Amino acid sequence: MASGGELINNKQVIFKNFVEGFPKESDMEVKTSSISLKVEEGSNAVVVKNLYLSCDPYMRNRMTQSDQETNDPEFIPFTPGSPLEGFGVAKVVDSGHPNYKKGDLIWGMVKWEEYSLIENPQLFKIHHADVPLSHYTGILGMPGITAWAGFYEVCSPKKGEKVYISAASGAVGQLVGQFAKLMGCYVVGSAGSKEKVDLLKNKFGFDDAFNYKEEHDLDAALKRCFPEGIDIYFENVGGKMLDAVLLNMRLRGRIAACGMISQYNLHQPEGVYNLMNIVGKRIRMEGLMAFDYFPQYAKFLDVVLPFVREKKVVYVEDIAEGIESAPAALVGLFSGRNVGKQVVAVAKE
Amino acid sequence: MASGGELINNKQVIFKNFVEGFPKESDMEVKTSSISLKVEEGSNAVVVKNLYLSCDPYMRNRMTQSDQETNDPEFIPFTPGSPLEGFGVAKVVDSGHPNYKKGDLIWGMVKWEEYSLIENPQLFKIHHADVPLSHYTGILGMPGITAWAGFYEVCSPKKGEKVYISAASGAVGQLVGQFAKLMGCYVVGSAGSKEKVDLLKNKFGFDDAFNYKEEHDLDAALKRCFPEGIDIYFENVGGKMLDAVLLNMRLRGRIAACGMISQYNLHQPEGVYNLMNIVGKRIRMEGLMAFDYFPQYAKFLDVVLPFVREKKVVYVEDIAEGIESAPAALVGLFSGRNVGKQVVAVAKE
Numbered sequence: 001m002a003s004g005g006e007l008i009n010n011k012q013v014i015f016k017n018f019v020e021g022f023p024k025e026s027d028m029e030v031k032t033s034s035i036s037l038k039v040e041e042g043s044n045a046v047v048v049k050n051l052y053l054s055c056d057p058y059m060r061n062r063m064t065q066s067d068q069e070t071n072d073p074e075f076i077p078f079t080p081g082s083p084l085e086g087f088g089v090a091k092v093v094d095s096g097h098p099n100y101k102k103g104d105l106i107w108g109m110v111k112w113e114e115y116s117l118i119e120n121p122q123l124f125k126i127h128h129a130d131v132p133l134s135h136y137t138g139i140l141g142m143p144g145i146t147a148w149a150g151f152y153e154v155c156s157p158k159k160g161e162k163v164y165i166s167a168a169s170g171a172v173g174q175l176v177g178q179f180a181k182l183m184g185c186y187v188v189g190s191a192g193s194k195e196k197v198d199l200l201k202n203k204f205g206f207d208d209a210f211n212y213k214e215e216h217d218l219d220a221a222l223k224r225c226f227p228e229g230i231d232i233y234f235e236n237v238g239g240k241m242l243d244a245v246l247l248n249m250r251l252r253g254r255i256a257a258c259g260m261i262s263q264y265n266l267h268q269p270e271g272v273y274n275l276m277n278i279v280g281k282r283i284r285m286e287g288l289m290a291f292d293y294f295p296q297y298a299k300f301l302d303v304v305l306p307f308v309r310e311k312k313v314v315y316v317e318d319i320a321e322g323i324e325s326a327p328a329a330l331v332g333l334f335s336g337r338n339v340g341k342q343v344v345a346v347a348k349e
Numbered sequence: 350m351a352s353g354g355e356l357i358n359n360k361q362v363i364f365k366n367f368v369e370g371f372p373k374e375s376d377m378e379v380k381t382s383s384i385s386l387k388v389e390e391g392s393n394a395v396v397v398k399n400l401y402l403s404c405d406p407y408m409r410n411r412m413t414q415s416d417q418e419t420n421d422p423e424f425i426p427f428t429p430g431s432p433l434e435g436f437g438v439a440k441v442v443d444s445g446h447p448n449y450k451k452g453d454l455i456w457g458m459v460k461w462e463e464y465s466l467i468e469n470p471q472l473f474k475i476h477h478a479d480v481p482l483s484h485y486t487g488i489l490g491m492p493g494i495t496a497w498a499g500f501y502e503v504c505s506p507k508k509g510e511k512v513y514i515s516a517a518s519g520a521v522g523q524l525v526g527q528f529a530k531l532m533g534c535y536v537v538g539s540a541g542s543k544e545k546v547d548l549l550k551n552k553f554g555f556d557d558a559f560n561y562k563e564e565h566d567l568d569a570a571l572k573r574c575f576p577e578g579i580d581i582y583f584e585n586v587g588g589k590m591l592d593a594v595l596l597n598m599r600l601r602g603r604i605a606a607c608g609m610i611s612q613y614n615l616h617q618p619e620g621v622y623n624l625m626n627i628v629g630k631r632i633r634m635e636g637l638m639a640f641d642y643f644p645q646y647a648k649f650l651d652v653v654l655p656f657v658r659e660k661k662v663v664y665v666e667d668i669a670e671g672i673e674s675a676p677a678a679l680v681g682l683f684s685g686r687n688v689g690k691q692v693v694a695v696a697k698e
Contacts, residue, residue, distance in 0.1 A: 061629075075629065238624065257628045271620015275587065279606045279636040280410075280424065286634070287627040 005038030005094075012113035013326045015078040018065040022265040022334055027063070028084065028327040035115050039096040045119045046100050048090035050110050051349065053323075054137035055330045055342035056171065059086055060264040073109060074289060084112040084330075089126070089136045091349060097121055105129060107136040112326055114346060124297060131308050132317075138171050138341040139308060139315040140301065142290045147175035148300050149293040150256040154286050155232045159184035162226055164245065166212075167236035169196040169316070171341035172258060174204050176234045178313045181205050185232070188225045190241075192336040199339065203314060218244035229253070235285075237262040239270035246274035246283075255285040265334055316340030354387030354443075362461035362675045364427040367414040371614040371683055376412070377433065377676040384464050388445040394468045395449050397439035399459055400698065402672070403486035404679045404691035405520065408435055409613040422458060423638060433461040433679075438475070438485045440698060446470055454478060456485035461675055463695060473646060480657050481666075482698075487520050487690040488657060488664040489650065491639045495607055496524035497649050498642040503605040503635050504581045508533035511575055513594065516585035517558065518545040518665070520690035521607060525583045526555050527662045534581070537574045539590075541685040548688065552663060567593035578602070584634075586611040588619035595623035595632075604634040614683055665689030 010033050019027050039045045058074045062085075066077050078084055088110035092100050100106065100121060108123035110116045126136055138144060150172070151157060163180040165173045168189025177200065180187045188208045189200045200209035208225050215221040222230070222244055229250035235242060238260025249255070263269040277283060293300070307313040318338040320329040326344045333342055359382045368376050388394045407423045411434075415426050427433055437459035441449050449455065449470060457472035459465045475485055487493060499521070500506060512529040514522045517538025526549065529536045537557045538549045549558035557574050564570040571579070571593055578599035584591060587609025598604070612618040626632060642649070656662040667687040669678040675693045682691055 072629070242624070257624075259628060260625050263625060269622045269625060271622055272624055273618045273620055275591070275606075275621055276609050276612060276618060277636075278634060279608060279638070280421070282636045282638060282641065284633065284635040285627060287629065287631040289628070289631060292631065 005036035007034040007036055008115075009033075010035040010113050010115050011323050012083040012111070013323060015063070015080055015082060015084050017080045018077070019060075019063040021267065023060065023063055023331050025327040025331050028330070030324050030327070033113070035113075035117065037093050037115065039094050039117070041096075043096040043119070044098075044121075045117055046095040046097050046121045046123070047093045047115060047117050048106065048110060049093050049115055050088050050090045050113065050346045052089040052134045052137050053110070053112055053326060053344040053346055054087040054141065055326075055333050055338070055344065056086060056142065057259055057261045057264065057333055059084070059330065060334065072289070073291065082111075085109055086112060087137055087142050089133050089141075090116065100125070105133065107141050112323070114323060128301075128305060131305070134317055134319060134343050134345070135308065135315060137343050138317060139175060139304065139313070143171035143341065144175060144304055145293050145297065145300050146258055146288070146290040147172045147179060148304060149290070149296070150234060150258050150288050151176050151179045153293070154256040154288050155234070155254045157183055157185060157232055161185050161231035162228065162250070163187045163232045163234070164222070164226065164230045165189045165234040165236070166241050167191065167259075167261060168206070168209065169199050169204075169340060170236065170338075173234065173236055174199075174316060174340065175313065177204050177206050180232075182307075182312060190221075193339075195339060199316060203316065212241065219247050222248040232256075234258060235260070239263050239272070243272050243274050246272070246277040249277060249281050249283050251281050253281060253283050255283060257285055257287045261334070317343050319343045319345050321345050354385035356383040356385055357464075358382075359384040360463050360672050361432040362672065364412070364429055364431060364433050366429045367426070368409075368412040370616065372409065372412055372680050374676040374680050377679070379673050379676070382462070384462075384466065386442050386464065388443050388466070390445075392445040392468070393447075393470075394466055395444040395446050395470045395472075396442045397455065397459060397465050397467060398442050399437050399439045399463060399465060399695045401438040401483045401486050402459070402461055402675060402693040402695055403436040403490065404675075404682050404687070404693065405435060405491065406608055406610045406613065406682055408433070408679065409683065421638070422640065431460075434458055435461060436486055436491050437695075438482050438490075439465065449474070454482065456490050461672070463672060477650075477654060480654070483666055483668060483692050483694070484657065484664060486692050487666060488524060488653065488662065492520035492690065493524060493653055494642050494646065494649050495637070495639040496521045496528060497653060498639070498645070499583060499605040499607050499637050500525045500528045502642070503637050504583070504603045506532055506534060506581055509535070510580035511535045511577065511599070512537070512581045512583070513571070513575065513579045514538040514583040514585070515561075515590050516540065516608075516610060517555070518548050518553075518689060519585065519687075522583065522585055523548075523553050523665060523689065524662065526553050527656075529581075530554050531656075531661060539570075542688075544688055548665060552665065561590065568596050571597040581605075583607060584609070588612050588621070592621050592623050595621070595626040598626060598630050598632050600630050602630060602632045604632060606634055606636040610683070666692050668692045668694050670694050
């Protein structure tokens with residue numbers, strides 16, 4: 001959509017082509033394009049200035065070519081030659097849409113660039129700016145809703161239950177663990193470095209934690225941490241970890257399947273062999289996606305915003321500075337380089 | 350427990366030793382022992398004359414040595430040198446228990462023999478003998494409760510949904526399919542012979558059916574039968590079939606995991622590779638065991654007994670005559686030799 005205003009420079013992170021295996025920085029490139037900061041007369045679009053971009057594991061799905069039709073924003077492939085898309089926090093610069101006005105802070109789906117023209121905007125307005133705005137890419141945004149819905153809605157948790165979380169220091173895992181502690185559960189997490197394990201134990205208050213890379217036998221590690229078994233597993237990684245967990249689930253255990261990051265970059269996913277446990281132990285395993293819970297955002301915020309303000313829940317972010325750092329930040333997710341929620345800071349207000 | 354009465358001959362099917370791989374007839378032997386038909390004074394046991402014995406896939410679990418402690422009757426290993434156990438229909442011959450009296454018809458866990466002494470009996474009394482008594486090993490017994498609970502409770506079915514059932518001509522599958530048709534679902538089943546496929550289509554009223562042994566590509570077979578995908582999968586077989594189903598599930602599909610008969614005799618179960626679909630499609634997969642629903646037996650009977658009497662649901666049984674035929678009947682389950690629910694008729698009333 002062309003528009004009448006003056007054009008200014010707009011740095012963008014361009015998706016070069018579809019990816020197989022692990023994504024590399026060279027699958028993206030930072031280019032300067034131009035954009036008008038005015039929306040066209042009569043349009044219902046908005047133009048926003050992007051402040052924070054969110055790096056999330058689901059974005060790997062969108063880097064794969066697919067001929068499957070989908071309405072799920074998480075699965076619509078990126079367009080080679082165009083900027084990546086993802087969640088972000090932004091400020092409205094101009095608006096033709098009755099719900100948004102200049103100066104509004106929003107979060108939602110934006111493009112990976114300094115300024116985005118968004119047609120048919122479906123963006124959440126940020127009404128509480130007394131907390132760090134970057135939190136709207138994390139604890140108060142999509143990962144927060146995922147953790148909240150996955151734990152409270154899907155897992156049906158009860159006080160005293162034994163909860164295991166993989167990728168536990170990530171954007172979602174750190175929250176699930178803290179929600180579970182607030183409920184009075186016994187909570188163990190795994191992560192991929194000593195630094196992350198220390199965070200789990202010392203900052204997030206997990207009862208125990210282990211570095212999965214240092215365990216040659218995941219089944220034994222889980223038996224050590226859960227001698228009586230696991231009631232709730234918050235699944236972020238899939239593959240071998242899921243297989244070991246199935247052996248250690250208790251009767252009527254619940255598995256919230258939020259993601260399987262260990263599998264996203266494999267040409268052929270790993271086989272899972274222990275599914276018979278689902279029958280014998282009457283396990284319920286259920287997939288979830290944050291999008292399904294967006295209509296409940298206000299309800300979610302009522303619960304979680306006080307947690308943030310009262311410091312009942314802490315949130316660790318790994319903030320990369322500048323849009324030029326975005327490709328490396330995204331790639332780093334898949335090697336576990338980030339410590340905490342990975343964000344890219346594009347601009348100050 | 351010794352008892353005072355006269356001893357009579359009692360043919361028994363003895364479990365010889367723990368089994369690896371497929372069970373064989375030679376893993377069991379028919380022997381003649383002796384039993385008193387009177388319970389000991391002061392005991393709360395009952396003695397029953399067994400009329401029908403039920404051959405069920407879960408019995409394979411009990412043929413495997415296990416050092417895991419379990420209270421689940423489905424998982425307590427058989428005792429080498431003693432008779433097998435399983436569900437049966439029987440007539441009370443003598444009783445020291447206040448709930449049972451001589452002449453009562455019951456169904457529940459009995460031993461594989463002509464007469465059983467049952468201590469601490471937990472048996473269902475048969476109050477409706479206007480239907481074939483053998484049905485209490487099937488449509489009105491454990492498989493019936495499995496089908497009823499699995500379909501109505503676990504699958505949350507809705508009119509018009511697309512339902513797929515594996516091992517569909519078996520004790521449970523034939524019922525799930527007919528329940529689904531009564532609800533107005535589109536129903537497809539798979540089975541392992543032309544005769545079974547004909548049953549599905551012509552006797553049970555399935556909309557479509559296929560012989561999985563003649564499909565070299567299960568994914569393609571499912572796409573042919575379900576061009577718009579599967580809402581509900583009633584899982585009886587596991588392994589490769591589950592993997593193909595996962596590719597074809599629809600958004601928010603449900604999988605009731607009732608059994609995985611294709612896996613029971615393998616040294617190492619097959620890997621399942623397509624579990625990522627659980628996340629993306631928000632699939633709920635849930636294990637179930639009939640035992641959990643036994644307290645709801647009266648409610649179940651209120652629904653299903655009228656179906657039987659009014660012939661809204663038909664039930665095909667494969668009845669082997671005589672206790673000597675029991676080992677072959679049980680072994681035949683795992684090669685799919687039976688057509689319909691496998692029963693052994695031990696005695697007429």
